[in-house]
Amino acid sequence: xxxxxxxxxxxxxxxxxxxxxxxxxxxxxxxxxxxxxxxxxxxxxxxxxxxxxxxxxxxxxxxxxxxxxxxxxxxxxxxxxxxxxxxxxxxxxxxxxxxxxxxxxxxxxxxxxxxxxxxxxxxxxxxxxxxxxxxxxxxxxxxxxxxxxxxxxxxxxxxxxxxxxxxxxxxxxxxxxxxxxxxxxxxxxxxxxxxxxxxxxxxxxxxxxxxxxxxxxxxxxxxxxxxxxxxxxxxxxxxxxxxxxxxxxxxxxxxxxxxxxxxxxxxxxxxxxxxxxxxxxxxxxxxxxxxxxxxxxxxxxxxxxxxxxxxxxxxxxxxxxxxxxxxxxxxxxxxxx
Numbered sequence: 007x008x009x010x011x012x013x014x015x016x017x018x019x020x021x022x023x024x025x026x027x028x029x030x031x032x033x034x035x036x037x038x039x040x041x042x043x044x045x046x047x048x049x050x051x052x053x054x055x056x057x058x059x060x061x062x063x064x065x066x067x068x069x070x071x072x073x074x075x076x077x078x079x080x081x082x083x084x085x086x087x088x089x090x091x092x093x094x095x096x097x098x099x100x101x102x103x104x105x106x107x108x109x110x111x112x113x114x115x116x117x118x119x120x121x122x123x124x125x126x127x128x129x130x131x132x133x134x135x136x137x138x139x140x141x142x143x144x145x146x147x148x149x150x151x152x153x154x155x156x157x158x159x160x161x162x163x164x165x166x167x168x169x170x171x172x173x174x175x176x177x178x179x180x181x182x183x184x185x186x187x188x189x190x191x192x193x194x195x196x197x198x199x200x201x202x203x204x205x206x207x208x209x210x211x212x213x214x215x216x217x218x219x220x221x222x223x224x225x226x227x228x229x230x231x232x233x234x235x236x237x238x239x240x241x242x243x244x245x246x247x248x249x250x251x252x253x254x255x256x257x258x259x260x261x262x263x264x265x266x267x268x269x270x271x272x273x274x275x276x277x278x279x280x281x282x283x284x285x286x287x288x289x290x291x292x293x294x295x296x297x298x299x300x301x302x303x304x305x306x307x308x309x310x311x312x313x314x315x316x317x318x319x320x321x322x323x324x325x326x327x328x329x330x331x332x333x334x335x336x337x338x339x340x341x342x343x
Contacts, residue, residue: 010052012030013026014051015044015047019040019043019047030048030053030107046111049108052127068102068103068104069103069313070106071104071106071133071134072130073091073094073107073133074107074134075087075091075109075110075137076109076115076139077115079137086286087137089284090159091105091107091136093302094158094308097302101310106124106129106130110122110143114143115139119142132154134156134157134308136159137160138160154312156168156315157170158170159172159304160204161203168323169326170308171204171325172204172327172329173328173329173330174208174211175210175214177208177211178207178209178211178212179215180211180332181212181251181280181297182216182279184332184338185248185249185279190249192227193250193251194228194229194243194246195212195251195252195253196251196253196257196261197254201232201236208281212251229242229243238257238260240257242264242265242268246275249277252279252281255280255285258279258294258337259280261278262278262292272337273339278294278295279294279297280296283297293336294335295332299328300328300329300331303328
């Protein structure tokens with residue numbers, strides 16, 4: 007088979023070449039379900055973007071960067087990482103880079119450990135991995151490629167040192183301190199601590215604040231929020247604290263609905279804080295007080311790190327922590343003066 011064109015992908019799926027282009031370029035106007043089908047089909051057919059090589063030849067500067075996102079991060083409630091990719095692609099364009107995204111299928115990540123198609127076909131010079139993926143897969147990937155790899159929103163001191171993360175620890179520490187400042191001490195945490203490094207860091211920030219105030223946390227107020235495949239679901243204890251610290255805004259919103267169903271008022275009876283300041287599509291804005299992750303700054307730092315590695319592969323691997331800030335909304339009960 008000759009070179010795969012956008013029209014070939016569109017013909018197989020019954021959509022226009024314009025729709026295929028918009029899906030692969032991160033543009034709006036394509037549903038998440040269709041976007042995933044287009045990306046998967048493009049990978050299966052061995053599609054290689056031609057415009058990047060053409061522009062690179064003309065200018066001598068255009069760089070080709072691959073982006074890898076695990077399949078489970080593009081599920082129904084996990085479009086946060088798709089938003090991060092869109093921000094990354096916009097920054098990349100400004101920095102004279104062309105990005106190509108590939109979805110890491112679950113069976114590949116956990117079992118077969120195949121190289122990403124964009125690495126196999128040599129269409130990229132470096133790879134940015136968004137979100138945490140299986141460490142076994144990372145080790146396998148590193149053994150079989152020498153190209154620079156930057157990790158975005160994940161860090162591991164052994165295998166993922168060249169990374170950019172949000173300030174998960176001190177961000178959640180600040181959110182917990184905010185509750186103490188409003189006179190609350192009975193505080194719970196919702197999040198599966200061992201699910202991702204980000205949740206663990208946020209939990210540690212929460213525990214630092216609790217320890218500094220010499221406040222113990224009953225076990226029933228430390229609530230797991232997801233299963234082994236990342237499906238978000240949790241139950242509430244019978245006895246509720248004054249406030250909950252939630253590892254992300256999705257969980258905070260789900261918590262608000264659960265409390266409402268029980269007849270518990272937010273924030274009059276129970277206060278809630280979240281993390282990310284990201285409103286999930288199709289989910290009502292619950293006006294959660296939260297910590298906004300500076301996504302634009304994170305993606306810019308990731309692109310800059312990649313360009314430095316491409317210019318000088320001998321540079322050391324470093325961790326960059328990008329701070330965000332608190333966004334006050336309506337889910338925290340204010341202390342009366």
